[in-house]
Amino acid sequence: MKDVEALAQKITRLGSQIHHWNKLSQDELGLSFFQFHLLSTLRKKPGLSLQKLAQNCSIHPSTLTQSLKPLLKRKLVGMNPHPRDSRSKILFLTEAGHESLMHFRRNFATLEINITHEKA
Amino acid sequence: MKSILGPTGRNLIRSLAYTRTLFAFDFDGTLAPIVAVPDRARIRSATLNLLNELNSRKDLAIISGRSIADLKNRMGLEPRYVIGNHGLEGLPKSRFDLAEAQMTCEHWSQTIERRLENPKEPGLWVEHKRYSLAIHYRHCKNKKKVRAGVLSCVESLAPKPRIIPGKDVINVIPKEAPHKGFALQALMKEGKYEYALFVGDDDTDEDVFSLMDESILSIRIGKTLKSNAQYYLKDQSEINAFLKLLLENKA
Numbered sequence: 001m002k003d004v005e006a007l008a009q010k011i012t013r014l015g016s017q018i019h020h021w022n023k024l025s026q027d028e029l030g031l032s033f034f035q036f037h038l039l040s041t042l043r044k045k046p047g048l049s050l051q052k053l054a055q056n057c058s059i060h061p062s063t064l065t066q067s068l069k070p071l072l073k074r075k076l077v078g079m080n081p082h083p084r085d086s087r088s089k090i091l092f093l094t095e096a097g098h099e100s101l102m103h104f105r106r107n108f109a110t111l112e113i114n115i116t117h118e119k120a
Numbered sequence: 121m122k123s124i125l126g127p128t129g130r131n132l133i134r135s136l137a138y139t140r141t142l143f144a145f146d147f148d149g150t151l152a153p154i155v156a157v158p159d160r161a162r163i164r165s166a167t168l169n170l171l172n173e174l175n176s177r178k179d180l181a182i183i184s185g186r187s188i189a190d191l192k193n194r195m196g197l198e199p200r201y202v203i204g205n206h207g208l209e210g211l212p213k214s215r216f217d218l219a220e221a222q223m224t225c226e227h228w229s230q231t232i233e234r235r236l237e238n239p240k241e242p243g244l245w246v247e248h249k250r251y252s253l254a255i256h257y258r259h260c261k262n263k264k265k266v267r268a269g270v271l272s273c274v275e276s277l278a279p280k281p282r283i284i285p286g287k288d289v290i291n292v293i294p295k296e297a298p299h300k301g302f303a304l305q306a307l308m309k310e311g312k313y314e315y316a317l318f319v320g321d322d323d324t325d326e327d328v329f330s331l332m333d334e335s336i337l338s339i340r341i342g343k344t345l346k347s348n349a350q351y352y353l354k355d356q357s358e359i360n361a362f363l364k365l366l367l368e369n370k371a
Contacts, residue, residue, distance in 0.1 A: 042135075043135075043138050043139055044139055044314045044315065044335075045139075045314075045315065045334050045335055046132055046135040046136060046138075046139060046315065046337075047132050047135075047334075047337060047350075048334060052334055056334075078131050078135075080127065080128035080131055080132075081122070081128055083121060083122040083128065083129075083350040083351055084121060084350060090128065090132070092131055092132055092134075092135040093135050093138055094135070095134075098137075098138045101138075
């Protein structure tokens with residue numbers, strides 16, 4: 001029982017830490033780590049459907065829809081009809097999305113130091 | 121299936137500027153128009169200029185049913201990869217036994233020539249491409265009847281070949297040979313490409329289209345519901361517009 005409580009405490013702390021890191025990267029680099037992962041996946045595989053992107057990122061499609069909204073609003077990601085399935089959409093990286101991705105990559109090192117510092 | 125020259129296709133092509141992409145094309149009916157005599161097939165000069173421009177900026181692959189020797193004579197460009205005989209010739213690190221394929225094709229060729237000899241149908245001819253065969257009937261009078269006869273002939277060959285009907289041609293290929301889809305994926309792996317684009321027009325190109333690989337953008341020349349390709353170009357004459365679209369990408 002004690003082990004379960006300890007595990008629950010660790011998971012809660014980890015969740016909070018992840019939330020903190022995502023907020024930090026969002027504030028300083030304009031993208032959360034999760035958003036970076038989405039953009040990065042779309043850079044490698046342009047034209048993925050929502051369902052396929054969710055699969056590639058190991059998340060539920062409904063979670064993805066919520067996470068995509070700000071990226072679509074900021075025009076970092078574009079969305080068009082699927083070529084073979086009229087009920088579906090495909091996603092692709094825009095020029096602004098690519099610039100955002102590059103900015104994150106270039107400046108990530110400083111953030112990493114901060115994260116290491118936060119952990120300590 | 122949507123036109124690659126439409127808004128969705130254009131957006132997708134633009135986003136290829138950010139990924140390491142291999143640009144792969146079939147030859148006949150794709151880069152070169154289909155002609156009455158296959159030996160006269162050439163890439164038109166305007167297409168060739170665009171291709172050479174693309175070749176200077178990006179990695180290109182030509183994946184064709186022709187033999188590599190034949191392709192090199194008629195292409196007019198030097199792409200990074202040239203794959204012949206529907207995917208089985210020129211593949212880096214391939215374990216496929218080419219010598220055995222050659223022997224099998226020689227045996228098939230003799231059998232086919234003997235069987236189709238009497239009575240010989242005017243306009244019917246067998247193209248021996250070293251590792252595969254193509255039986256052409258474009259110039260035969262009763263194409264339907266000739267095609268049925270050729271199919272019945274090649275279906276009884278030993279060892280059993282892979283038979284792929286094309287445009288007025290029946291392709292006869294060693295059964296275990298790597299196909300165009302396999303070849304494209306092998307090139308992607310070899311060159312560490314994240315993504316590939318493939319344009320083709322024929323049934324043998326369905327080996328790429330039917331992979332349904334999310335890292336491959338598939339485009340068919342000619343719209344048909346039977347195809348597994350994602351996008352289409354209306355006909356071969358749209359290839360120049362498509363190449364121009366690719367060249368708009370500066371990255």
